Amino acid sequence: MKTQTQHLLRNLVIIMASCLFSIACTSEKQLEELVQTPGEETTMEEPVQSEEPAALLPGLPKDVAGYTQWLKLNAEPIPPVPGGDPHNGTKNVYVNKTREVIAPNGKQEFPYPDGSIVVKDATRPGKDFVGLVAIMRKKAGVDPDHNDWEFIEYVRNASDADFREIARDGVCWGCHTQAEDIDYVFTELE
Ligand code: HEC
Structure with a gap:
């Protein structure tokens, strides 16, 4: 025991x-x-x-938040095209890549890498707010016939209004194929 x-x-x-x-x-x-x-x-x-601090204009997709802090392709604002402007207004074009990435030797190289987002905003003539935002997004496999760019455009008519989509893809290629040799993006890095 x-x-x-x-x-x-x-x-x-x-x-x-x-x-x-x-x-x-x-x-x-x-x-x-x-x-x-x-x-x-x-x-x-x-x-x-x-x-x-990356502000997102109402109605725009989240991935373009803070786009005005991205690399600006144009040195000076692009004025409205006289006699009819496809993106009517005074425009700036931004890309979510650094100068080193898109112009590694000081000169811009094409095509843009996968994941690139190009944003153009336009202030309509006589207005003091951004009324148009056009976006080109490069997504591998999305549209091989157009270098895999997805095109979308948003507009609004008042500074406190939400942006809404107005057009995409087909309408855009018609013109942008003119810039096919520089990867469909008219505005080159300055
Ligand atoms: C009638 C011709 C035309 C059509 C249609 C058109 N674009 Fe453009 N786009 C241009 C031109 C020209 C530029 C060059 C800068 C400028 O003057 O606005 C441009 C510039 C742009 C830019 C800035 C990058 C660049 O190419 O310079 C984006 C982004 C863009 N367009 C998106 C779109 C989208 C999205 C659509 C369709 C909803 C569209 N575009 C339809 C002619 C056109």
Whole structure:
């Protein structure tokens, strides 16, 4: 009887010891996580903070948020084309790539890389707000006949109105094929 009780006690001690050990291990792990978390958070926060000032005009897709901070292709605003302008207004054209990426040797190279987004905005004649936003998005496989560009245009008639889609693709290629040799984008990097 005595030896059985001793056995039992010894086993209990072993079980308790291993429990304590694993608890200690777990809390050590948790502690490590706790210690690591603040570091991870700071690195996670950085891109979020830099995206904060990127304003998104109402009604436009999220991937063009902050486009006016992207690389501008034109040096001076592009004036309305006299006698009929397909994108009527004073225009600026931006791309979500750096100068180094699209003009690695100082001169622009074509085609644009996959994932490129070209945004043109236009302030209508006599107005003081952006009334038109035309977007070209390069997505691998979306339209191999037109260098995989997706074309979409949005307009609004008041500075507090949402943009709404007005046209896409087919209507746009008709003209933009004239710039086929420079990857369908008329405006070149200046
Ligand atoms: C009648 C011809 C014509 C049509 C149609 C047209 N575009 Fe354009 N687009 C131009 C020209 C010319 C430019 C060059 C800059 C300027 O004067 O606006 C241009 C510029 C652009 C730009 C800036 C990049 C570049 O090519 O210079 C975008 C983006 C764009 N168009 C998108 C569209 C979309 C989207 C559509 C269809 C909904 C469309 N375009 C239809 C003629 C056209």
